[in-house]
Amino acid sequence: MTQELIQAIIEMREEDALRLSREMLDAGANPLDVLEACRQSMQMIGKRFEEGDCFIPELIMAGEMLSQISDIVKPRLQETAETKKIGKVVIGTVEGDIHDIAKDIVAFMLEINGFDVTDLGVDVPPAKFVEAVKTTGAKVVGLSGFLTLAYDPMKATVEALKAAGLSDVKVMIGGGQIDAQIRDYTCADAYGKDAVAAVNYAKQWYGA
Numbered sequence: 001m002t003q004e005l006i007q008a009i010i011e012m013r014e015e016d017a018l019r020l021s022r023e024m025l026d027a028g029a030n031p032l033d034v035l036e037a038c039r040q041s042m043q044m045i046g047k048r049f050e051e052g053d054c055f056i057p058e059l060i061m062a063g064e065m066l067s068q069i070s071d072i073v074k075p076r077l078q079e080t081a082e083t084k085k086i087g088k089v090v091i092g093t094v095e096g097d098i099h100d101i102a103k104d105i106v107a108f109m110l111e112i113n114g115f116d117v118t119d120l121g122v123d124v125p126p127a128k129f130v131e132a133v134k135t136t137g138a139k140v141v142g143l144s145g146f147l148t149l150a151y152d153p154m155k156a157t158v159e160a161l162k163a164a165g166l167s168d169v170k171v172m173i174g175g176g177q178i179d180a181q182i183r184d185y186t187c188a189d190a191y192g193k194d195a196v197a198a199v200n201y202a203k204q205w206y207g208a
């Protein structure tokens with residue numbers, strides 16, 4: 001059924017994609033496997049966009065489909081939610097970037113794993129991250145970004161936190177074009193490839 005779901009998303013068959021997601025979950029599939037199928041489809045759609053085989057309207061449609069599937073998956077993930085609070089995390093998509101589907105998944109996964117999450121939304125300038133860390137007292141910041149143009153705002157955010165005397169705050173980064181090399185470039189503390197990695201880093205940094 002996973003392959004069918006991937007195919008339905010790629011072919012923009014919205015109703016089939018939503019139905020298949022529900023059917024997979026009803027049949028006992030791990031909700032994270034449904035998200036993994038979405039990730040694979042999005043990667044293929046992104047590649048087609050890069051090759052000129054599909055255009056912005058398709059990206060928008062794929063984005064909307066994924067948001068709806070996330071809404072179906074979230075309650076199922078919530079069933080296994082952690083109730084004990086571990087600590088606070090500030091998260092946002094960095095300045096100049098408006099991709100938020102993945103950031104929302106990361107924020108949600110952190111929440112259900114026991115973190116108090118302050119989600120600053122998209123296109124967030126470095127100063128806003130600094131302000132949120134000061135007001136919440138969070139010890140962990142998550143920066144999301146999907147564009148190559150996100151590298152510099154990520155680096156600027158790490159620098160802004162240091163300049164504000166918040167060097168003890170741990171910063172993790174993630175998103176489509178982000179990898180370990182960008183972690184080195186931005187001087188962030190960690191790069192996470194998915195929401196599970198984000199939860200693991202946050203737990204590790206809070207000693208949980």
Ligand code: B12
Pocket residue numbers: 038039042043044045046047049050056059060062063066096097098099100101102103105106141142143144145146147148149172173174175176177191192193194195196197198
């Ligand atoms: C959907 C989409 C859009 C939607 C976004 C909808 C939304 N509300 O988010 C729309 C249509 C708006 C869009 C717009 C644009 N997009 Co776009 N988009 C995509 C697409 C197809 C999928 C992204 C996505 O949501 N994936 C699904 C998520 C769930 O998958 P995931 O990455 O596995 O998620 C995990 C990780 O990223 C990780 N993670 C994410 N954040 C964080 C944070 C932390 C701290 C951690 C630890 C982990 C982590 O955890 C997630 C969950 O497990 C990608 C292609 C791709 N392959 O990425 C292009 C892509 C990112 N877009 C691209 C482009 C160029 C654009 C536009 C500039 C197009 C244009 N000309 O206008 C604009 C950008 C506008 C802007 N200023 O931001 C390019 C970027 C190329 C580049 N090198 O910069 C891509 C790669 C497509 C391509 N191949 O060319 N886009």
